[in-house]
Amino acid sequence: MFHTIRCARSKLNANIPRQNYHDDELPQGLIPLDPLPIENTEPTLPTVLLQARNNIRKFENCVLLTRVGGFYELYFEHADEFGPLLNLKVAQRKTGKKDSPVYVSMAGFPFFQLDRYLKILVQDLHRYVAIAEEFKNDAVAQSKSGGLLNDRKVTRVITPGTLIDESFMDPFTNNYVLAVHAADNPQTDMETLGTDESAPVRLQQPSMTLGLAWMDLSTGHFFTQTTTLSSLPSFLARIGPREIVLDEGFKGDEDHAIFNVLAExxxxxxxALATEFKPMKDWSPMLESPIFPSKAEEFTDEEVAAGSILIQYVEEKLQGSNMKLQPPSRQLDMMGIDKNTMRALEIKKTMRDDQFTGSLLHTIRRMTTKGGARLLETWLSSPSTSLDIINSRLDLVSHMLENADLRERICILLGRSHDSHRLLQKFAFGRGDPDDLLALSATIQATQDLVTTLLSSTTPSSACIHALATRIDLEGPLALASRIQEAIDEEGVSQKHLIETAEEEEIRALANAVAVDIQQ
Known part of the structure; x- marks a missing residue:
C-alpha cells in the first residue's frame, strides 16, 4: 500500500509545472487574518431606558415623550437637542453596571404641562411628537416580562395636521390635514412608462389632474375635490391646510412641479407610505354613517386615491385609536377665488404685513360661537354660487335685521352653548371627561331653547326661521342630556378639580426641588 501511494505522488508531481522564484518575489509579512466579529458593546440599561431607545428607533422622525409617573421625559439625544429649546434642565443620569457606569441625558416636565410643550414642538418647531404612555401590567403580563410593573407604548403621533383637542389649537379656524394624489404619480409612472422620455415632461403639465382629500380631526369634517396643478396654489390659499401629505413615490422626483407650488x-x-389602496367601501368603520353607492359613484378615482392616502396616514398617527368622521362630501357650487384675488381682497391676511389683524375676516368676525367663526371663514374663502343657498341666507339676514329682540335672544342662547363639533370628536376618540359631558348637556338644553325661540317668531318673514328650526331633531339628544344631569354630580366634579389643582402644585414644587438639586 505504501508503494502504491509513492507511485501516485510521483505521477502527480510529474504533471505539475515547475516555477522558479527569487527571494524578493515571495510575499512578505504576516499572513492577514479575517477581522474579529464586532462585539455588542451597547450598555445594559434599565427597562424604562430600553423601552425609550426602542421607541426612538421605531419612530425615528419624531421627538419621543415618555410618561414616567407624574412626568413626561426625554432621553438620550432627544434630551440634548430639545431640552434647551424647551427651556428644560438636562441632567446626566448614572446607570449601568457599577464597574462600567453609563451616563444618559434626560429632561422632563410635569404631565399637566404637556400641551405647553407640545405647542412649542409641534406649532413653533414643526416637529412630530410620539407620546409613549404608561400602562399597568396585569399578573400575566408581569410574569411574561420578568416582573415588570409598567409597560410604555406609543399611543399617538402628533403632527401639525392631526391635532384633536390640544389647548393651543386655534378655536376660530379649522385645522386641516390635506392629501394630494397626482393622476400621474411618479412612482406608478416609472413602472408603467419605463424609459419613455416624454414621461418627465408629462408630469409637469399644468393641466395635470390632482385628487385632494382633507379633514379636520377636531371636528370630523371630511372633504374631497378634484383640481389641476395650475389651480392648486389658489386651492391651498382657500382652505389653509396645516399639513400636506404626499405619496412616498414623490420622494424620488424632487423636480416635480408640485414642489414649486408647495414651496411658495x-x-x-x-x-406617507400607502401600503394598500382603500376603496370607499372600506372607509365605513371610521365614518359616522355609511356612504351610499349612488353617492360613492360621484367621487372621481383621484379623489378616492387621495382619501385612501389620507385615511391610512391618520390611522398610522392615531396608533389604533377610534376615529369617527363625517362622510366625505364634495365642495360643489363654490366660487373658486384664486390666490392673487384673495390676497388683493385681504380676505384672510393684509397685503402690507401679511397678518390676520386688519383683514376682512378679522374686521367682520363678530361671532358668538367658535363653530360659527370657522364657518364664516369657509364661506368667505369659498362663497356659494347656488342661488337657492344665497337667497336663503339673505332671507335669514333680513329677518334678523328686522327683529332686534329675536336677534338679541338668539345671541344669548348661543352664548350658553359650547363647541359641539369638537366636544363630540373628543368623545369619539375616548378623550372626553365629566366637564365635557356637562358642556354637551348645556349645549343641548341651549339648542332646545333656541328652537323654541325660533318657532315662536310670528312675523310675516319668519318662514325662513321656521324652516331652519324644523331641521333640528332633539328627541334623542334631550334624553342624553337628562341622563348626563342625573349621572354627574357637578359639586363632586368641582371638588375633584380643587384636589387636582393641589396635586399639580405639589408636583410643580417637586419638579422645582429636583431642578435645584441638579444645579447644585
Missing part, C-alpha cells in the same frame, strides 16, 4: 407658502409636507 412654505407648507409643511409629509410623505
Amino acid at each position: 407658502d412654505q407648507h409643511i409636507v409629509t410623505y
Whole structure:
C-alpha cells in the first residue's frame, strides 16, 4: 500500500509545472487574518431606558415623550437637542453596571404641562411628537416580562395636521390635514412608462389632474375635490391646510412641479407610505354613517386615491385609536377665488404685513360661537354660487335685521352653548371627561331653547326661521342630556378639580426641588 501511494505522488508531481522564484518575489509579512466579529458593546440599561431607545428607533422622525409617573421625559439625544429649546434642565443620569457606569441625558416636565410643550414642538418647531404612555401590567403580563410593573407604548403621533383637542389649537379656524394624489404619480409612472422620455415632461403639465382629500380631526369634517396643478396654489390659499401629505413615490422626483407650488407658502409636507389602496367601501368603520353607492359613484378615482392616502396616514398617527368622521362630501357650487384675488381682497391676511389683524375676516368676525367663526371663514374663502343657498341666507339676514329682540335672544342662547363639533370628536376618540359631558348637556338644553325661540317668531318673514328650526331633531339628544344631569354630580366634579389643582402644585414644587438639586 505504501508503494502504491509513492507511485501516485510521483505521477502527480510529474504533471505539475515547475516555477522558479527569487527571494524578493515571495510575499512578505504576516499572513492577514479575517477581522474579529464586532462585539455588542451597547450598555445594559434599565427597562424604562430600553423601552425609550426602542421607541426612538421605531419612530425615528419624531421627538419621543415618555410618561414616567407624574412626568413626561426625554432621553438620550432627544434630551440634548430639545431640552434647551424647551427651556428644560438636562441632567446626566448614572446607570449601568457599577464597574462600567453609563451616563444618559434626560429632561422632563410635569404631565399637566404637556400641551405647553407640545405647542412649542409641534406649532413653533414643526416637529412630530410620539407620546409613549404608561400602562399597568396585569399578573400575566408581569410574569411574561420578568416582573415588570409598567409597560410604555406609543399611543399617538402628533403632527401639525392631526391635532384633536390640544389647548393651543386655534378655536376660530379649522385645522386641516390635506392629501394630494397626482393622476400621474411618479412612482406608478416609472413602472408603467419605463424609459419613455416624454414621461418627465408629462408630469409637469399644468393641466395635470390632482385628487385632494382633507379633514379636520377636531371636528370630523371630511372633504374631497378634484383640481389641476395650475389651480392648486389658489386651492391651498382657500382652505389653509396645516399639513400636506404626499405619496412616498414623490420622494424620488424632487423636480416635480408640485414642489414649486408647495414651496411658495412654505407648507409643511409629509410623505406617507400607502401600503394598500382603500376603496370607499372600506372607509365605513371610521365614518359616522355609511356612504351610499349612488353617492360613492360621484367621487372621481383621484379623489378616492387621495382619501385612501389620507385615511391610512391618520390611522398610522392615531396608533389604533377610534376615529369617527363625517362622510366625505364634495365642495360643489363654490366660487373658486384664486390666490392673487384673495390676497388683493385681504380676505384672510393684509397685503402690507401679511397678518390676520386688519383683514376682512378679522374686521367682520363678530361671532358668538367658535363653530360659527370657522364657518364664516369657509364661506368667505369659498362663497356659494347656488342661488337657492344665497337667497336663503339673505332671507335669514333680513329677518334678523328686522327683529332686534329675536336677534338679541338668539345671541344669548348661543352664548350658553359650547363647541359641539369638537366636544363630540373628543368623545369619539375616548378623550372626553365629566366637564365635557356637562358642556354637551348645556349645549343641548341651549339648542332646545333656541328652537323654541325660533318657532315662536310670528312675523310675516319668519318662514325662513321656521324652516331652519324644523331641521333640528332633539328627541334623542334631550334624553342624553337628562341622563348626563342625573349621572354627574357637578359639586363632586368641582371638588375633584380643587384636589387636582393641589396635586399639580405639589408636583410643580417637586419638579422645582429636583431642578435645584441638579444645579447644585
